[in-house]
Amino acid sequence: MRRSVDERIREWAEKRRLPQSLLESWRRLASDDSAALLGIVEALPIRTGQFTVMFALLEEIAVRDGESLAAILSRAPLRRIVDGDGSGPAKAAALLDALRVLRYPRLEALKRRLSREVGALGLPAGVRVALPPDLSSDELRIELVAHGSRQLAGLIDALSAARDALGRVADALGGADDL
Amino acid sequence: MTFDLDRVLIEDECRSSDLVERVLAALPAGVPTEFVADGREAARPAPDAADAFAAGKRRLVLRRRRGAFLMGCPAASNKFACCGYLVLVLASNCPMDCSYCFLQEYVADNPGLQIFTNYAEAFTELDRVARDAQALPLRIGTGELADSLAFDRMTRISADLVDYFAGRPNLTLELKTKTAEIDNLLTRDPKGRTLVSWSLSPERVFRTSEHRTAPPEARLGAARKVLEAGYKVAFHLDPIIAYDGAERDYARLIEQLGDFIPPARLSFISLGGLRMTPSLRKRARERFLADPMLVGEDVLSPDGRYRTFTPLRLRLYHRLREQISRIAPALPIYLCMETPDIHRRLMAESPLPPAHLGATLARA
Numbered sequence: 001m002r003r004s005v006d007e008r009i010r011e012w013a014e015k016r017r018l019p020q021s022l023l024e025s026w027r028r029l030a031s032d033d034s035a036a037l038l039g040i041v042e043a044l045p046i047r048t049g050q051f052t053v054m055f056a057l058l059e060e061i062a063v064r065d066g067e068s069l070a071a072i073l074s075r076a077p078l079r080r081i082v083d084g085d086g087s088g089p090a091k092a093a094a095l096l097d098a099l100r101v102l103r104y105p106r107l108e109a110l111k112r113r114l115s116r117e118v119g120a121l122g123l124p125a126g127v128r129v130a131l132p133p134d135l136s137s138d139e140l141r142i143e144l145v146a147h148g149s150r151q152l153a154g155l156i157d158a159l160s161a162a163r164d165a166l167g168r169v170a171d172a173l174g175g176a177d178d179l
Numbered sequence: 180m181t182f183d184l185d186r187v188l189i190e191d192e193c194r195s196s197d198l199v200e201r202v203l204a205a206l207p208a209g210v211p212t213e214f215v216a217d218g219r220e221a222a223r224p225a226p227d228a229a230d231a232f233a234a235g236k237r238r239l240v241l242r243r244r245r246g247a248f249l250m251g252c253p254a255a256s257n258k259f260a261c262c263g264y265l266v267l268v269l270a271s272n273c274p275m276d277c278s279y280c281f282l283q284e285y286v287a288d289n290p291g292l293q294i295f296t297n298y299a300e301a302f303t304e305l306d307r308v309a310r311d312a313q314a315l316p317l318r319i320g321t322g323e324l325a326d327s328l329a330f331d332r333m334t335r336i337s338a339d340l341v342d343y344f345a346g347r348p349n350l351t352l353e354l355k356t357k358t359a360e361i362d363n364l365l366t367r368d369p370k371g372r373t374l375v376s377w378s379l380s381p382e383r384v385f386r387t388s389e390h391r392t393a394p395p396e397a398r399l400g401a402a403r404k405v406l407e408a409g410y411k412v413a414f415h416l417d418p419i420i421a422y423d424g425a426e427r428d429y430a431r432l433i434e435q436l437g438d439f440i441p442p443a444r445l446s447f448i449s450l451g452g453l454r455m456t457p458s459l460r461k462r463a464r465e466r467f468l469a470d471p472m473l474v475g476e477d478v479l480s481p482d483g484r485y486r487t488f489t490p491l492r493l494r495l496y497h498r499l500r501e502q503i504s505r506i507a508p509a510l511p512i513y514l515c516m517e518t519p520d521i522h523r524r525l526m527a528e529s530p531l532p533p534a535h536l537g538a539t540l541a542r543a
Contacts (some may be wrong), residue, residue: 060474061474063468063469063470063471063473063474064471064474064475065471066471104476104478104488105476106476106488106491107476107478107488107491110488110490110491132489133478134478134479134488135478135488135489135490136478136479136480136481136486136488136489137480137481137489137520138489138490138493138520138521138524139520172490173489173490174489174490174493174524175489175490175491175492175493175494175495175496175497175524176494176497177490177494178494179490179491179494
């Protein structure tokens with residue numbers, strides 16, 4: 001006999017030691033939504049912590065976009081991850097990344113762009129350029145780690161050569177760009 | 180505007196106060212009243228209410244205030260570039276229900292709508308402050324822990340305040356509101372000493388998040404009327420919410436503002452991005468499950484509050500500042516609850532010390 005969606009949810013939650021409050025929230029969803037979520041956790045090896053984050057992201061996207069969880073989970077970029085190639089853990093991680101991009105589209109796009117721009121500068125290993133976590137401030141930190149005056153001079157020269165590009169990054173942190 | 184009340188609780192020792200008489204005379208028929216020994220207890224959260232904060236908004240408590248009426252702005256901090264605002268606490272909590280409101284956390288332990296019957300005692304405190312400040316202009320507002328005008332139809336406190344401040348050359352009263360309750364104001368001559376300010380948001384934020392408030396256009400219409408009656412007028416674009424399309428909507432809002440109020444006659448505009456402590460954010464989301472404005476691209480900031488990530492927040496500030504400067508080039512603009520670094524990014528200069536900015540805004 002086929003087990004009901006609710007039985008399968010409870011079974012998964014028990015196996016993963018899902019907090020009771022989260023299980024209740026899952027079971028309170030509309031039937032399509034709870035089933036869609038079950039389909040994901042049965043298809044991928046989602047860990048308890050990942051599920052907690054995924055559930056919160058999905059709920060927030062649903063509120064913002066006025067869509068059901070099932071509709072969000074059926075979006076093409078997410079389906080491609082779930083149905084695509086790759087290991088289960090890698091797909092679970094990629095799904096969470098994709099949900100985070102959906103939830104924070106402008107933040108994630110800017111973070112990725114700035115990281116790419118900093119990486120493209122090809123600065124030596126002794127120069128560390130740190131963007132603020134989650135771009136939660138406008139502060140750009142640059143750390144030089146040198147062993148001796150000759151190495152320090154080289155790092156300063158490299159930094160100086162990257163001055164304009166780093167200036168653009170600093171301005172972008174201050175809201176200079178279209179987002 | 181009238182707000183639904185479940186009941187009115189009056190502290191015994193306030194039975195004969197003028198304010199109680201005025202409120203009871205104006206109270207809609209059918210609202211039960213009850214006398215209680217201690218109004219502070221009556222303002223506590225109702226233990227049986229599913230949403231004790233919302234229940235508090237329908238329970239009016241008229242009581243004597245035991246502590247000082249005048250205090251520094253609760254948002255002030257040495258981490259922020261502050262505006263030197265002083266707060267006159269004549270009431271606590273608000274009958275309107277904005278999803279993002281900090282009162283959900285700030286007065287969670289005493290959510291009853293309280294109005295202090297001995298408010299006239301505040302004038303003694305104000306006299307002392309005015310004397311001590313000598314010639315320094317001070318800006319003093321009643322709209323921090325309550326809306327300044329929400330119950331003015333019943334209390335008529337605004338008239339006493341406007342009359343008092345009209346005779347104090349170094350004090351400016353700020354009445355801050357999201358209502359269009361200005362009838363009592365129109366009966367007084369403020370003699371340039373009262374400023375009425377409105378918190379203003381785009382229509383979309385009003386519709387999703389500012390429950391029981393007056394629509395933005397009604398606020399602007401009320402602002403025009405009080406301006407014509409001799410009051411100063413200012414606006415708070417606060418909280419600025421960075422939803423998709425916000426830049427366009429806020430630009431339209433500034434245009435609309437300029438259509439209603441001659442920009443040269445504005446006193447100032449403040450800007451403040453949506454910020455929430457983790458507990459306020461949790462509380463607000465529990466109370467307003469479907470509010471899309473509460474699920475923006477907010478991240479935990481160095482000050483421990485959730486804010487829109489900085490480049491996007493600053494981008495909106497820049498656009499708003501440009502837009503405001505286009506219609507009112509000399510208008511003072513200040514930021515609320517932002518750091519001096521953010522201020523410098525936006526204004527290209529260091530913020531004034533709070534007392535100086537406060538004096539500037541009081542004179543504006």
